[in-house]
Amino acid sequence: MIADVSTEIGGSGSTSSSMAVEEWIPAPDHTATDIGKFKEALYKDFEAVCTKHRGPVQFLKDLYPDRESRLLFLNSVLDLFPYSDIVMYHTEKDIPEIREDEKSSKTSQVLHISCFAWEGKVSIKRGPGKKLACDIAGRVLNEGFVTSGEPLLITCAVEGIQHDNPAKLNAQSIGYSKGFARMSTLLALIALMIKDGMTAEALKLVPRLGRSGHCKRCKLGAATVVFFLTTRGPRFQNKNVQLLFCL
Amino acid sequence: MFNSSFACEVDTRVGNHWSRFNTCLQRQLSKVHPTLYDSIQKIYTQRVRFESKRAELFANFKASHRGNVRKPPNCVDWVLTLEELHTYGEMDSTLVIKEWNNVAVKADQITGTKALAVRNILSIPNPDAKDALVAHVLEFQWESCAFTEDTLGSKKIWVGYAPRGASKAWNERMKVTDQSCLLMIKNVHNTFAKTPFPIRRKVSKVDLENIAMQAAVVLSLKREVQDLLPISDMILTERWVNKFADADPRVVTEVEMVLSEKQERFAVRDIPTLCTIMDAHSGLCPLPDPTKIMIEKGDLEKSLFELQMKQMEYDLQAWQVFRHKLQTYTTTAHQTKMNWHMTAYKDNQETIKHHLSNVSRFASFDNVEVETNILKFISDIEGHFQITRGQLAFEVRETPATRG
Numbered sequence: 328m329i330a331d332v333s334t335e336i337g338g339s340g341s342t343s344s345s346m347a348v349e350e351w352i353p354a355p356d357h358t359a360t361d362i363g364k365f366k367e368a369l370y371k372d373f374e375a376v377c378t379k380h381r382g383p384v385q386f387l388k389d390l391y392p393d394r395e396s397r398l399l400f401l402n403s404v405l406d407l408f409p410y411s412d413i414v415m416y417h418t419e420k421d422i423p424e425i426r427e428d429e430k431s432s433k434t435s436q437v438l439h440i441s442c443f444a445w446e447g448k449v450s451i452k453r454g455p456g457k458k459l460a461c462d463i464a465g466r467v468l469n470e471g472f473v474t475s476g477e478p479l480l481i482t483c484a485v486e487g488i489q490h491d492n493p494a495k496l497n498a499q500s501i502g503y504s505k506g507f508a509r510m511s512t513l514l515a516l517i518a519l520m521i522k523d524g525m526t527a528e529a530l531k532l533v534p535r536l537g538r539s540g541h542c543k544r545c546k547l548g549a550a551t552v553v554f555f556l557t558t559r560g561p562r563f564q565n566k567n568v569q570l571l572f573c574l
Numbered sequence: 575m576f577n578s579s580f581a582c583e584v585d586t587r588v589g590n591h592w593s594r595f596n597t598c599l600q601r602q603l604s605k606v607h608p609t610l611y612d613s614i615q616k617i618y619t620q621r622v623r624f625e626s627k628r629a630e631l632f633a634n635f636k637a638s639h640r641g642n643v644r645k646p647p648n649c650v651d652w653v654l655t656l657e658e659l660h661t662y663g664e665m666d667s668t669l670v671i672k673e674w675n676n677v678a679v680k681a682d683q684i685t686g687t688k689a690l691a692v693r694n695i696l697s698i699p700n701p702d703a704k705d706a707l708v709a710h711v712l713e714f715q716w717e718s719c720a721f722t723e724d725t726l727g728s729k730k731i732w733v734g735y736a737p738r739g740a741s742k743a744w745n746e747r748m749k750v751t752d753q754s755c756l757l758m759i760k761n762v763h764n765t766f767a768k769t770p771f772p773i774r775r776k777v778s779k780v781d782l783e784n785i786a787m788q789a790a791v792v793l794s795l796k797r798e799v800q801d802l803l804p805i806s807d808m809i810l811t812e813r814w815v816n817k818f819a820d821a822d823p824r825v826v827t828e829v830e831m832v833l834s835e836k837q838e839r840f841a842v843r844d845i846p847t848l849c850t851i852m853d854a855h856s857g858l859c860p861l862p863d864p865t866k867i868m869i870e871k872g873d874l875e876k877s878l879f880e881l882q883m884k885q886m887e888y889d890l891q892a893w894q895v896f897r898h899k900l901q902t903y904t905t906t907a908h909q910t911k912m913n914w915h916m917t918a919y920k921d922n923q924e925t926i927k928h929h930l931s932n933v934s935r936f937a938s939f940d941n942v943e944v945e946t947n948i949l950k951f952i953s954d955i956e957g958h959f960q961i962t963r964g965q966l967a968f969e970v971r972e973t974p975a976t977r978g
Binding site (some may be wrong): 362365366381382387407408411414422424426427430433435436437438439440443448451452453456457458459467468470471472473474476478479480481483501504505513517531540552 | 603606607609610611612613614615616618619621622623624627630631632633638645650653654655658659661662709711712713714715718719
């Protein structure tokens with residue numbers, strides 16, 4: 328699936344020779360990192376996938392149908408949102424339970440985004456439809472994913488992806504008593520960000536690379552591979568392909 | 575440390591390149607939209623202990639009545655959630671609703687038409703009909719979809735309802751079945767979807783009840799047609815039932831017409847669409863007079879014979895022309911060839927004569943003087959042509975004695 332990262336342009340690497348180059352994507356404009364354009368592009372994409380898949384949950388299920396693809400998503404999420412050093416995450420499997428009337432008096436646990444699930448019996452309610460999901464997405468993009476005022480009510484719903492340490496909380500294992508619509512919308516937005524990382528539109532998010540070079544999109548079987556070509560910096564003098572990843 | 579515990583499994587497949595891209599993406603995201611990035615980094619949660627799934631559901635629904643984006647659960651939400659509760663062992667939906675009504679404020683209680691709608695949807699025997707209804711609500715959202723609690727609460731649209739007041743045959747035709755229920759939902763959905771957004775309206779209770787009756791009649795008439803003629807199910811579904819489902823104006827108008835009249839002596843052929851389908855399959859299309867057909871057949875055969883004769887005459891003429899041309903060609907070619915041979919012969923003869931007159935000499939002599947004459951002849955030639963004897967070729971032939 329993945330080829331050598333330092334394949335020379337026009338080199339004799341077996342992977343590059345077997346790929347059919349689809350197109351050269353021009354170097355993105357760094358001014359596209361404007362927050363307004365970012366929100367607009369992401370919301371437009373989200374609306375389109377909600378129309379196509381009928382909702383964010385179905386979109387996630389279609390995009391990550393098996394454990395392997397969910398693992399890939401997990402890896403991307405962990406890279407995109409690494410555990411912050413200044414946040415006290417709850418990482419243990421045993422999450423303290425509270426009574427319903429203690430919600431306002433007890434402190435909330437901060438969980439990492441990678442812990443939340445969408446697959447399986449994660450909520451007693453079905454996922455949100457298009458309109459509700461778009462409403463939530465608009466609000467999330469404008470105000471952020473605010474949970475400090477009203478924490479998500481969670482359950483340990485599914486097995487998820489097992490952690491090496493049995494005492495630690497599994498990834499993609501947290502279900503919802505309240506907040507499935509919000510979280511599934513957020514996860515779909517993140518999935519779109521990662522997915523759109525392969526498209527010209529979202530490449531605007533990586534202007535540091537794009538400003539000084541080009542991207543090259545190729546087909547490798549069912550996968551789309553994107554090369555980033557850059558000559559920026561002392562390491563890149565030889566016009567090597569610096570980044571390579573695939574969908 | 576924790577991060578790598580999950581990542582190691584993936585890294586073996588994709589290498590570090592993905593991570594490097596995402597690191598760039600992350601840096602950019604934190605720059606482009608720091609509010610979103612920071613809020614995702616800190617997700618506050620609480621794990622509340624509920625006595626049962628029912629209690630969890632009630633807590634969820636109570637919270638759904640608060641906030642700007644949130645909407646109180648509609649009857650389709652209730653149906654789906656109650657069905658989900660079945661998987662947790664909560665089989666008695668009536669009891670769940672009753673308990674909800676005990677704990678909920680009056681405005682949120684499931685009573686009246688809403689309760690009827692929930693009960694009606696729960697009791698739909700055809701899962702396809704239920705799925706179609708849910709798909710419609712998911713697509714358009716409850717607030718802006720074609721149905722209301724009032725319309726779904728009507729018992730006249732659901733399976734088993736048999737209207738009265740008309741004749742027995744018509745009452746039977748208008749009886750709602752599980753298939754007609756699905757057809758009604760499809761018709762409403764397609765009509766709603768085809769209507770431009772600004773003029774979309776929710777279907778009124780009376781209209782929905784009429785559509786339910788029309789759907790039932792459509793399916794009954796399909797069966798009646800099949801009783802009369804062996805027309806395949808596929809054809810009738812495609813050209814009759816599906817057209818109603820797609821809200822085809824012609825079919826809908828025809829059904830409305832027959833339903834408004836409900837004639838005693840109604841026959842399926844009274845509906846133009848069905849009449850066309852039946853005519854196309856019954857072989858009862860008007861045929862011309864058989865005598866006329868025979869006459870036309872005789873004329874046709876005569877014309878055919880004449881045509882064949884003309885064709886043969888033409889072929890004969892063509893053959894004759896061909897033979898004549900071939901003969902002419904052969905004669906001309908032979909004559910030309912002979913002329914050429916004659917010319918060549920004459921030319922050769924002339925050439926030989928000329929040659930012989932120049933380079934040869936004929937002499938006749940008696941045997942006695944032969945040697946002398948030959949030597950004299952050779953000497954003459956040598957002298958005349960200034961050549962040596964070795965350059966001469968000569969032949970001596972003995973002519974018949976009679977010649978001399």
